[in-house]
Amino acid sequence: MMAKMGYKQGQGLGKQGEGIVNPIEVKLRPQGAGVGAVKEKTEQYKAEQRRKAEAKGEEYEDSSEEERRARKRRAERKKEERAGGVGAGGRRKTKYRTVEDVRAAAPGLELPKAMLGSIVDATGGTTKLLTSTAGLMTSNVVPAETEADKIAKRERLELEAFIEAWHGLQERKVVVEEQQGHLQMDINQADDDIKKMQEMVEAVEALNIANIDWGQAMEKLGKLQQDFRHDIDSYNLSEAAVATIAPLFKADLDDWDPLETPSYRLVEHLTHLKPILGLEKTTSALATSNPDIDPEQRRYRKQKTTTPYESLIYGVWLPKMRSTVTRWDVHDPSSLITVVTAWRPLLPAFVYSNLLDQQIVPKLSEALSAWNPRKRRHHHKSSSNDAPHIWLFPWLPLLPPYHLDPKSTTGLLVDAKRKFRRVLDTCDISTLVPGLEHWKQLFGHKDFDATMLRHVLPRLASHLSNTFDIDPADQDISPLEHVFAWQPFFTPVIFGRLLIAEFFPKLHSVLHQWLTSPEASFEEIGAWYTWWKSVIPENLQRIPEVQAEFDKALQTINDALTLQDEGRDMAELPAPAAGPSRPIVSSTSTSAATSAATKPREQEQQDLSFKDIVEEWCTEHDLTLLPLREAHPATGSPLFRITASVSGRGGVVVFFKGDTLWVQKRKREDGFEPLGLDDKLLERAEGK
Incomplete structure (x- = not known):
């Protein structure tokens, strides 16, 4: 049955054969014998333990082998003791010193001859006192001890005591000599210090001069x-x-x-x-x-x-x-x-x-x-020396790092960046903010581009939309020149999209009106088209989308020529798209040339003008108005956050409705309430 379960003869039980090989044997203890009277381990147990030890690469030792090793160690210790000269019950051998040994043990010690003469001679059959250095000193006791022997023995003991005391004195002498050397060094150092101190006092006293220069x-x-x-x-x-x-x-x-x-x-x-x-x-x-x-x-x-x-x-x-x-x-x-x-x-x-x-x-x-560039220009004062890159940036290398940490919510650098963004939101877009190149170095390329896209590009689009018109009879390109002044701080692709959104729709509209008018002159229109191409910078014309818009205008002119050659009515010329495409900015204002605006559009203009007032109020109180990219669930109005934190957190959530600012209550479930631009709103924005 075990063979069917995978057991093999001669191997241990278990999957890996780690179990026992032979059945367990029982060893009976004699009747009346206590524990330890006999060896309890059976041969089967010893063999099993030996097999397991060999499987682990170890050597098995049973109790009998340990006892044999212990007996062997005890025998070796006894053998060493016998070799040392002390036998079992034997007597330690007496050691002797000669007179020369005594003198060598205490060099420099003057020993009396009478004391040296008391050394016992133990070389003969009988012991006697020596009077020369040929004898040996011994501590052996003479059986027949006379009074002279007793005196000699006392002298020997005193001699040993003198030698011990002499050794102590010699050691003490060495210590005293070392101490004397250290003390002498200290005395010499103290003399040097005193001398130096005197020289120093004289030098310091020499400084006490009236009217010294x-x-x-x-x-x-x-x-x-x-x-x-x-x-x-x-x-x-x-x-x-x-x-x-x-x-x-x-x-x-x-x-x-x-x-x-x-x-x-x-x-x-x-x-x-x-x-x-x-x-x-x-x-x-x-x-x-x-x-x-x-x-x-x-x-x-x-x-x-x-x-x-x-x-x-x-x-x-x-x-x-x-x-x-x-x-x-x-x-x-x-x-x-x-x-x-x-x-x-x-x-x-x-x-x-x-x-x-x-x-x-x-x-x-x-x-x-x-710092307010717009205010300076309003008072007709030069603002070139008032720009922070002139008077603030040179201080930055002298400031400690906690003023220059861009991740901090406080510090002069953070305040400067926050102020720069507010200036971009409120400055006169027709002129550049002084020192933009220096601000770009301060922000870094990536952060500066993001700041310009967020704060300047929408204003440029609004500037073109509201102040720029195309009039072949009396063309004013100053608004376009104002916009082109900002071009070095944007990539050509971004600026090309700006023209596609705000310039070309007006160009196509005026071109269509001119071509369909009875007094249209194709020669004048061609010159007008060529002139506009010269106005747009070449780096922008190389953008495929911009070139496509010019090709579109040229195709419109060619279509008009085809209609003229065929003798057809110019009214058949396809009109451009009904409304301008604005892919880079949201619709925030209307064109000044639009004559028939609807009431909702007028309402939007009112909302935006009030929003500008709120932004100006936030700027004056060092607050930031941030769009949340969310809408009010009931009115659909975009939500904003007014906060004093540069991280954009905290503050209060608001939305605009007409000329009223609706502010979220402290408990969000209570909804919104109208609030004026006063201290209460300021406290809410600052988190108080």
Whole structure:
């Protein structure tokens, strides 16, 4: 039966043969015998364990083999003990030392001859005292011990004690000599320190000169710095150096106008005195070596005790710069940038951070908020020097990284980008925003293109739609020129689509009207067509879609000539498409040339004009109006979000209906409510 189940004779049970081979044997313990009286393991069990060990590559050891090995180890230990000279019940052999051995054991020790003469001679049949160095010293006891033997034995013991004490004294002598050497080195070092201290005191006292000038101070401090360069920290020489230059420093700052003379000799003087002023050991705290001045580091730095130099800069230099920044014209950055750049390697990090965060950056932010190219042109003032790329961008390399992080919701760079987008939404589209090339470098190619497509391209399309008309009798191409001025900041394909959406529909419409009029002149029409081709830039004409539109106009002219040659009525000429195609922008306004507009169209114009008012209000309050690409479920009006966050989150959801702004209630299930452009809406937009 087992063979049918796959069992093979001579192999173990189980699928892999890991089971037992032979049946289990039982070994009976004699009656009355306890556990351990006999060996419990059977031969079958031992064979099975040996087979399993061999299968694992191991060696099986049973209890009998372990006992044999233990007995063998005990026998080897006994054999070693016998070989060492101590037998079972034997007596340890007595060892002897000669007189020469005694003298060698204590070199330098003067031993009395009488004491050496008490050494016992044990070489003969009887023991006797030796009086020469030919004998041996032994601790063996003489059977017949006389009084002289007792005295000799006592002398030997004292001799051994003297030798031990002598060894202790010699070791102590070595230790004392080493200590004496160390103490002598300390004394020599102390003498050198005293001498150096005296020289240093004389050098410092030499600084105490009435009416000392910068030349004398630089000479004496330079010598002190050179002679005691490695002792500046240990003797606090920076305090003496700062105390020496402090009166000169204050006097020079009183007469210094940073905006008039940005490069100043103080920078050169302090640079030469960096080591003695303690600037080299505090390199990690300087503004140049720690540009990432985050708030945690600033708080930690303020908790530490300031050095004398830091106190001088914070108490004298920083107030001077505060008053300078107060009267500084933010639109003239060169002088102050020169000052900050020159002093930056000498400024502690917390001073540099204080100057930027509390003095310069607030003025830059205020000027950035007030930047309005449209307002400047309205007052007939030149705005070239007011553009941020002139006065703001040069400061960016000097700002710490937390002002330049594009992913942050705060910081000067984020504020500048937000302001630029608002300017693009509200600027006069007929003129370029100053410094677009610099803004492109700041944004990066990808982000700049996306910003232009979102904020400028729809306005260009609206500008062409509302202000540009084609009139062969009195053609004004200034609106088209205004649009072409923005072309370098768009790809030719995008600009070609703009022309296809807003220019060519008007061209085809006027061409058809002219061809079907009774006074049409094909010679004038041909010249007019050729002139328009010269107006459009060549790089746009090379776009297949633009070329197709010109070919379409030319085909219309050829069709009209065919009708004329056949003597047919020009009214048969096919009219262009009923409405212009606008694939790149949504329909946000109507053409000024349209005479018959419907009431819904007029209502849309009213909505858009009110939307412009809301956008202007958002710009004034540093808010952003973002389309959500969703519609109100009941009215179908597009939804927008008004928020103060640059990430586009938070704020409040709104939609326009006529000249009313409907705002979503705090609980979304309550729907929308009308709200005016007031503080309540501002608080909702800011998330308060």
